[in-house]
Amino acid sequence: MCTMIVEKVKIEGSGKGGADWFTLQQANVSYDHPFNAPYEHALNIDFVNEAQGLSARVAVELSESAARELVRTILSVLDQAEAGGLIDPLVLSQRENR
Amino acid sequence: MYTTDMYEGVLAETITMTGANGDLINAYLARPLGKGSFPAMVLAHHMPGWDQWYREATFKFAQHGYVTISPNLYFRTGHGTPEDVAVKVRADGGIADAQVVDDLAGAMEHVHALPYVNGKVGIFGTCSGGRHAYLAACQNSKFDAVIDCWGGRVVMTPDQLTDKFPVSPLEYTKDLSCPILGLFGEEDSSPPPEQVKQHEEELKKHGKNYEFHMYPNAGHGFFYYDRPNYRQEQSVDGWKKIFAFLEKHLA
Incomplete structure (x- = not known):
């Protein structure tokens, strides 16, 4: 949100979140402030399935x-x-x- | 100044308030106990969302004598952990400026009407919240002070303007009717020092009451004690400047 550099892409596959595997529907790719990685900005990918709620998410910050x-x-x-x-x-x- | 023989109490809780379009949204409200009346603060949370740091900051302002409200600007996106909600907002390209400004105005009206508030209300924000605080203060003359901590994209180029962000906040500078305190880091890339300088020049051009501090050896978010960018010395000094500024303008 600070950089507003973000793109969404429809994807197919599975991801393993906190609880279990779920069907992936979309990947959100951004270059913005990470939540955990020790950088001011990072390449963030959130693999999500919005139909299953906000917690259906596998995140990486690179x-x-x-x-x-x-x-x-x-x-x-x-x-x-x-x-x-x-x-x-x-x-x-x-x-x-x- | 606090001394150990003083009574101190803070009541902090989640409440519901009226935001943009008359929507009910939730907010975190913390207020000092004891004999008022008290000045008030509105906190515009940062891009990582309505998170632990903002609840702590809300409490901190209250402990320093300010009735403080932090509205959940991501309320309409849904509920989950603050991080899960924030990444959804990020993926959707952020929240429209108009909605945020109206939510913050709603928060201001909420605290303004409380019987133990002295009628003075300031606004504070960091990161995207610094930008939002500036936008809100420029568009609402009922704010009595604004604190912008490293708000990026206050200066926007035409190619960055969209339906959600139709006007560069810099353009509203002429409308600012309250004093502003700005805290920034020399090593920040959002906003970079040259944009801070541009912002300062605009404030100067319009004869505004401003106080900007550019900290050496600091980048973006140097208050955040849980991030590598935390800078102890600059953070301690920054908080001192914040409370001195508020004492001057909201007492």
């Missing part, structure tokens, strides 16, 4: 460099999976058509 490294790592792992033929061809064709 340094800028950690966030960039995480993005690179996720893409690298997905590239390896794709190269290994592990990603459903239907998913790949849907991606091509976007």
